[in-house]
Amino acid sequence: QVQLVESGGDVVQPGGSLRLSCAVSGFTLTSYGVHWVRQAPGQGLEWLAFMRNDGSHKVFADSVKGRFTMSRDVSMNTLYLQMNGLRPEDTALYYCARDVSDAFEVWGQGTVVTVSS
Amino acid sequence: QSGLTQPASVSGSPGQSITISCTGTSSDVGGYDYVSWYQQHPGRVPKLIIFDVAQRPSGVSTRFFGSKSGNTASLTISGLQAEDECTYYCASYRRSNLWVFGGGTKVTV
Numbered sequence: 001q002v003q004l005v006e007s008g009g010d011v012v013q014p015g016g017s018l019r020l021s022c023a024v025s026g027f028t029l030t031s032y033g034v035h036w037v038r039q040a041p042g043q044g045l046e047w048l049a050f051m052r053n054d055g056s057h058k059v060f061a062d063s064v065k066g067r068f069t070m071s072r073d074v075s076m077n078t079l080y081l082q083m084n085g086l087r088p089e090d091t092a093l094y095y096c097a098r099d100v101s102d103a104f105e106v107w108g109q110g111t112v113v114t115v116s117s
Numbered sequence: 118q119s120g121l122t123q124p125a126s127v128s129g130s131p132g133q134s135i136t137i138s139c140t141g142t143s144s145d146v147g148g149y150d151y152v153s154w155y156q157q158h159p160g161r162v163p164k165l166i167i168f169d170v171a172q173r174p175s176g177v178s179t180r181f182f183g184s185k186s187g188n189t190a191s192l193t194i195s196g197l198q199a200e201d202e203c204t205y206y207c208a209s210y211r212r213s214n215l216w217v218f219g220g221g222t223k224v225t226v
Contacts, residue, residue, distance in 0.1 A: 035216065044120075045155070045163065045206050047216040059214045095162070102210040103153035103168035110162065 002026035009111030022096035038092035121219035139207030147188035151210035
């Protein structure tokens, strides 16, 4: 069964950092790319980042480029989103989702990030 | 990076058909057949219902139909049911290895 489980969400002050994890099961990170998508309270979906299955190709939305980075541990089947320079507008529910044919096929339950002083 | 344009709301009666539009540009919707649609009920995780413009994942009702013409994609829901009431999002691959969502359309039955 394909599953993605996010963790690491927390309350952090503006300018702070946080690392989110996306643990996957039922497939391997070397076989599928994975996206990060967020949803601010009461708002729509915003695509943030993508790592291809080869691990070498990573792309980011302009809103987070230069502040967020991605890495992975293939042995742990876990993807990470390192978020630096957090702003109040980064407050959201953060999802990871498996890519299939450039669509967001399977989603995790999400983890909440709150940026507030 | 501006998003795709969807109507804020669409309504219909049970049994009717409704269509939700999703307008982009030649750099996304019009340039690639990688348009997808998601259904999100309040407090729930988004669910993929259409990918590659018109393909339905296994288990998705045949009442959902996707299409595209030029820079505009459309989702048609036929035989509207109470359970269809929620928010629908379109998404597209965009040139330069980016992805973009629409703002969402709230469907009222």
